[in-house]
Amino acid sequence: MSVTAIEIVDVEKRFLRTYALRSVSxxxxxxxxxxxxxxGAGKTTLLRILATVLAPDAGRLRLFGxxxxxxxxxxxxxxxxxxxxxxxxxxxxxxxxxxVDYVAILKEMTDRRVRHDEVRRVLELVGxxxxxxxxxxxxSGGMRRRVALAQALLGxxxxxxxxxxxxxxxxxxxxxxxxxxxxxxxxxxVVLSTxxxxxxxxxxxxxxxxxxxxxxxxxxxxxxxxxxxxxxxxADERGPAAQLSWRTGEGRHRNIGSAPELxxxxxxxxxxxxxxxxxxxxxxxxxx
Amino acid sequence: MSWHVAPDLLRxxxxxxxxxxxxxxxxxxxxxxxxCRQEVAAHCDRQGLERVWGEIRxxxxxxxxxxxxxLLVRLGLADHRARLLAATPSLGASWLVSxxxxxxxxxxxxxxxxxxxxxxxxxxxxxxxxxxxxAYGPGIDPSYEIGVAAxxxxxxxxxxxxxxxxxxxxxxxxxxxxTLPRVGWMAAAWIVxxxxxxxxxxxxxxxxxxxxxxxxxxxxxxxxxIVTTRVTDNGLVAxxxxxxxxxxxxxxxxxxxxxxxxxxxxxxSHV
Amino acid sequence: xxxxxxxxxxxxxxxxxxxxxxxxxxxxxxxxxxxxxLLAAALLLALDFLSILFFDETDADGYAWSLSVPFMxxxxxxxxxxxxxxxRGVRDGADELYGSLPTTARTxxxxxxxxxxxxxxxxxxxxxxxxxxxxxRGGHVPGIFPAITAPAMIALCGALGLALAxxxxxxxxxxxxxxxxxxxxxxxxxxxxxxxxLLLLAFVxxxxxxxxxxxLRDRSRLT
Numbered sequence: 094m095s096v097t098a099i100e101i102v103d104v105e106k107r108f109l110r111t112y113a114l115r116s117v118s119x120x121x122x123x124x125x126x127x128x129x130x131x132x133g134a135g136k137t138t139l140l141r142i143l144a145t146v147l148a149p150d151a152g153r154l155r156l157f158g159x160x161x162x163x164x165x166x167x168x169x170x171x172x173x174x175x176x177x178x179x180x181x182x183x184x185x186x187x188x189x190x191x192x193v194d195y196v197a198i199l200k201e202m203t204d205r206r207v208r209h210d211e212v213r214r215v216l217e218l219v220g221x222x223x224x225x226x227x228x229x230x231x232x233s234g235g236m237r238r239r240v241a242l243a244q245a246l247l248g249x250x251x252x253x254x255x256x257x258x259x260x261x262x263x264x265x266x267x268x269x270x271x272x273x274x275x276x277x278x279x280x281x282x283v284v285l286s287t288x289x290x291x292x293x294x295x296x297x298x299x300x301x302x303x304x305x306x307x308x309x310x311x312x313x314x315x316x317x318x319x320x321x322x323x324x325x326x327x328a329d330e331r332g333p334a335a336q337l338s339w340r341t342g343e344g345r346h347r348n349i350g351s352a353p354e355l356x357x358x359x360x361x362x363x364x365x366x367x368x369x370x371x372x373x374x375x376x377x378x379x380x381x
Numbered sequence: 382m383s384w385h386v387a388p389d390l391l392r393x394x395x396x397x398x399x400x401x402x403x404x405x406x407x408x409x410x411x412x413x414x415x416x417c418r419q420e421v422a423a424h425c426d427r428q429g430l431e432r433v434w435g436e437i438r439x440x441x442x443x444x445x446x447x448x449x450x451x452l453l454v455r456l457g458l459a460d461h462r463a464r465l466l467a468a469t470p471s472l473g474a475s476w477l478v479s480x481x482x483x484x485x486x487x488x489x490x491x492x493x494x495x496x497x498x499x500x501x502x503x504x505x506x507x508x509x510x511x512x513x514x515x516a517y518g519p520g521i522d523p524s525y526e527i528g529v530a531a532x533x534x535x536x537x538x539x540x541x542x543x544x545x546x547x548x549x550x551x552x553x554x555x556x557x558x559x560t561l562p563r564v565g566w567m568a569a570a571w572i573v574x575x576x577x578x579x580x581x582x583x584x585x586x587x588x589x590x591x592x593x594x595x596x597x598x599x600x601x602x603x604x605x606x607i608v609t610t611r612v613t614d615n616g617l618v619a620x621x622x623x624x625x626x627x628x629x630x631x632x633x634x635x636x637x638x639x640x641x642x643x644x645x646x647x648x649x650s651h652v
Numbered sequence: 653x654x655x656x657x658x659x660x661x662x663x664x665x666x667x668x669x670x671x672x673x674x675x676x677x678x679x680x681x682x683x684x685x686x687x688x689x690l691l692a693a694a695l696l697l698a699l700d701f702l703s704i705l706f707f708d709e710t711d712a713d714g715y716a717w718s719l720s721v722p723f724m725x726x727x728x729x730x731x732x733x734x735x736x737x738x739x740r741g742v743r744d745g746a747d748e749l750y751g752s753l754p755t756t757a758r759t760x761x762x763x764x765x766x767x768x769x770x771x772x773x774x775x776x777x778x779x780x781x782x783x784x785x786x787x788x789r790g791g792h793v794p795g796i797f798p799a800i801t802a803p804a805m806i807a808l809c810g811a812l813g814l815a816l817a818x819x820x821x822x823x824x825x826x827x828x829x830x831x832x833x834x835x836x837x838x839x840x841x842x843x844x845x846x847x848x849x850l851l852l853l854a855f856v857x858x859x860x861x862x863x864x865x866x867x868l869r870d871r872s873r874l875t
Contacts, residue, residue, distance in 0.1 A: 116693065141748075143751055145751075146748060146751040146752050149659040168754050168756075171752060171753055171754040172754045174748065174752060176752040178748045178749050178752075180745060180748070181745075181748075182741070182744040182745030182746030182747070182748065182749065183744060183746070183748075184740055184744050184746065185744070194678075195678065196749070196753065198671055198674045198675055198752070198755075199671065199750065199753040200754065200755070201670070201671055201672055201754055201755065203670045203671060203673075205674070241749075241778075244749070254752075324772075325836075326805055333419075333653040337691060410758055442733075463659045468700070532753070592732075592736070593687055593688065596687075596688040596691075596729065596732065597687075597691060598689050599725075599728075600688065600692055600695060600696065600725050600729060601691075603724070603728075604699065604722075605697070607721055607722055607724070607725070608699065608702060610721075611703075611717070611718070611721075621805040
């Protein structure tokens with residue numbers, strides 16, 4: 094049973110004359126919700142609004158029943174929030190430990206012993222216990238992202254907002270990330286955005302597709318995949334009526350669109366449903 | 382739709398050989414007919430089209446140049462260099478205004494008394510240093526990492542920026558110096574120090590981050606000035622002939638170091 | 653692999669003012685470890701050493717000078733270092749993250765102000781060393797006013813560096829601050845002994861002004 098932690102009603106956000114979000118409405122409860130969508134779809138804008146970094150121009154937003162437009166509520170929300178930005182800034186001369194410790198102080202963990210234990214815990218959780226004492230400038234980009242992930246987990250927040258958390262992680266790290274997040278989400282609300290449909294398929298109980306500031310789909314991953322049922326087939330070459338077509342690793346063509354008769358239909362994946370939904374312009378040879 | 386594009390018209394069009402009237406008819410038709418659209422697409426030279434489209438987009442989407450950039454281009458600087466210069470954090474209007482103001486204040490103070498003249502000279506000597514430190518480097522220049530990876534050598538970029546900062550600050554200082562009272566050639570006594578200190582800090586910047594390099598040079602030179610002031614009871618010794626020659630020597634040595642270590646700016650590893 | 657997490661009792665998280673001290677401690681220590689500060693302190697000590705060897709400071713004016721002017725590089729270094737520290741979030745792009753945390757920008761600014769206490773402590777030590785150096789050559793013990801000129805000047809520079817960071821995030825703005833220092837100390841240099849009190853009052857007043865300006869900056873922002 095999921096409790097509605099986040100209520101978004103008709104939220105709008107404009108940057109000068111561009112609409113980043115057009116009147117979106119959504120309810121998010123506990124568990125893992127994935128935001129999927131192309132660049133510029135509004136994923137990051139929505140996440141920033143959830144992380145109380147940005148204020149919406151219109152609409153209603155409630156996090157844990159609190160209203161982030163009110164200062165007192167906003168601080169209360171932030172005490173129960175963990176955020177990993179898409180571009181986590183890092184201070185070159187801080188060590189990994191010092192940086193996470195600094196954020197921990199900013200999260201009001203004033204007792205030094207407790208705080209240091211917590212910093213160590215989250216750094217171990219993301220697998221950086223061996224490089225805690227190394228300066229951030231000496232860490233690889235992937236390691237720095239893991240530091241950013243670690244700080245988002247400080248204090249076991251009830252709402253965890255992760256913007257592109259798996260960018261720059263290799264497959265093994267991505268697997269580990271999935272482990273961490275699934276354990277995390279047992280009693281919490283996790284909202285993450287990604288380009289990678291595999292992450293969504295493996296992790297998320299719910300998928301929200303964003304496109305051009307709107308939400309064309311909310312549902313489970315299998316429901317999204319089902320959108321493409323009967324419309325995905327394999328052939329030796331690009332189908333003439335295919336909306337999309339690309340060559341798979343095995344040398345055959347995977348086509349999405351109106352399947353011709355006698356086509357070799359296959360079970361649609363999440364990505365097929367996603368592509369079908371977005372109905373993009375025809376592209377040749379999308380590499381796989 | 383009864384009329385569709387004939388194959389030979391298609392081929393001619395794709396090669397750019399169709400006459401104007403036929404091409405217009407084809408284009409008008411193709412807007413409404415997906416089948417023919419696909420046929421045309423299949424015939425066209427993809428790469429050529431992509432290239433033309435790319436150029437159009439570049440021209441249309443190029444960000445408008447600001448006033449500084451336009452001015453620089455008019456002065457004869459190449460497009461890309463003008464853009465790089467205009468993007469220097471310390472060449473912006475706010476920097477130039479604050480430099481002008483501070484020099485103005487110092488010149489005013491110099492009217493009052495001799496100590497004011499000292500202050501003016503020290504200021505005029507140190508300002509380019511601050512400007513150069515603020516002109517590049519991680520943590521100051523948002524495009525630093527991109528710049529390091531770009532083909533134009535970082536060293537050249539830094540040289541271009543540093544000399545521009547030096548020139549603009551020197552111009553402002555010269556203007557301010559014109560208002561100084563009857564001090565003779567002392568009014569220009571800051572020129573060699575400002576040049577020498579800037580080059581020295583650039584040379585040091587091949588070993589450490591630019592802010593540290595400039596800071597070190599400023600601190601050490603400032604302390605030397607203080608000591609000489611105390612010892613001789615006449616601060617202007619620090620700007621006297623001996624000092625000028627010494628600084629020139631330092632400048633020469635720094636130029637050598639810079640030339641030798643110029644590639645270190647590209648590695649970016651010491652920062 | 654993972655240690656058991658220690659959930660924090662809700663009560664201990666609701667004390668925002670309690671974060672100022674731990675933050676100030678962190679910033680104060682980083683401040684004193686900064687290469688520019690260390691160099692400025694080293695130069696100051698070198699100056700003391702030289703003055704033991706060479707200077708004749710039995711006159712009051714020269715003595716007053718030695719307690720203020722040599723501290724100028726240190727004050728300038730502090731202005732720049734505090735400015736850089738306060739601008740860390742802006743320069744390194746971490747402000748996006750800080751904007752999601754319960755500690756407001758104003759609290760962080762307050763912590764930077766309090767961290768100046770570390771610089772003041774270092775200054776007091778250096779002043780004491782200067783006084784000792786001078787006394788070792790038979791100079792007299794200074795009055796209270798000359799002795800606290802340097803700490804007052806340092807506090808002023810720190811507050812100014814902080815105010816500049818909050819109001820003018822462009823990093824080149826610290827130059828304006830160094831200039832302000834210049835003009836100020838110029839005025840200070842021409843003050844004779846009898847006007848020490850007035851001068852110090854001016855320093856303290858300006859320090860409070862800049863500190864208040866820095867804190868007030870974040871009043872109306874979505875913190």
